[in-house]
């Protein structure tokens with residue numbers, strides 16, 4: 001099997017042109033509090049303000065825009081309980097493409113409703129994400145739908161990478177970029193853009209202690225499965241799959257530093273963001289702030305950008321964390 005061609009800055013620039021006007025160009029807002037704590041300017045890339053409340057809309061929109069006429073006519077399918085399913089459903093509706101989202105029986109009703117409201121056909125099947133994925137593959141065979149992977153897809157990676165271009169446009173002197181890390185589509189895209197445009201920028205990938213699939217795989221030098229454990233950073237859960245073609249290699253090559261956060265670190269990050277900067281972020285979206293606050297990251301002494309990747313948190317849960 002030949003290795004997949006890695007995503008390049010030119011792919012990311014193409015994605016930026018393609019998705020312009022279909023997703024929001026989010027602000028890179030100064031955090032006076034974090035700047036004071038760190039001793040250098042710290043800016044927050046607020047994907048919490050993206051149209052679906054998370055960056056996944058970028059990759060989903062780019063993936064759908066790259067489908068041929070036939071594929072568009074047949075429709076798309078995603079397996080996701082969260083931000084990816086919502087991003088694909090939203091992009092599909094905007095482009096007039098039929099969308100099917102498979103989820104397991106464990107998914108809470110509010111999430112099902114949100115995706116159904118976007119006009120997607122929701123299929124609830126199986127008792128785990130793996131079961132749902134298995135069923136989805138059978139449906140693809142049957143109906144000729146195009147599968148939109150949540151991270152290991154060159155168009156998805158290029159779409160997420162547009163965040164990296166925007167960060168350097170708004171903060172050309174950035175010396176560090178801190179990114180939440182799960183499957184690695186977000187990290188691989190941003191790091192490809194940033195390291196190509198400004199190679200001396202330090203790239204850190206942050207995740208939670210409970211179920212850190214990419215970091216455990218990087219440490220092992222190969223993809224290893226992890227158990228899914230409950231965590232405040234639910235959007236960072238899940239494994240890399242056993243057919244990973246893009247994100248593991250790209251992340252391995254481009255990452256300068258990784259850090260694992262405890263549940264307390266994540267709660268502190270969510271609280272600090274809200275109380276100091278008035279920003280609501282979900283656990284997975286706030287890990288970059290937790291990493292900076294921990295003082296355990298070895299960063300360049302200079303301007304720093306942190307990606308705050310999403311805001312889709314249950315508000316009852318959020319209130320408890322803030323209280």
Ligand SMILES: *Cc1c(COP(=O)(O)O)cnc(C)c1O
Pocket residue numbers: 054055056083084150151180181182183184185186187235236282284285309310311
């Ligand atoms: C999906 C997601 C991530 C992780 O993205 P990967 O491409 O899987 O690494 C981080 N934050 C939020 C809010 C997400 O939805």
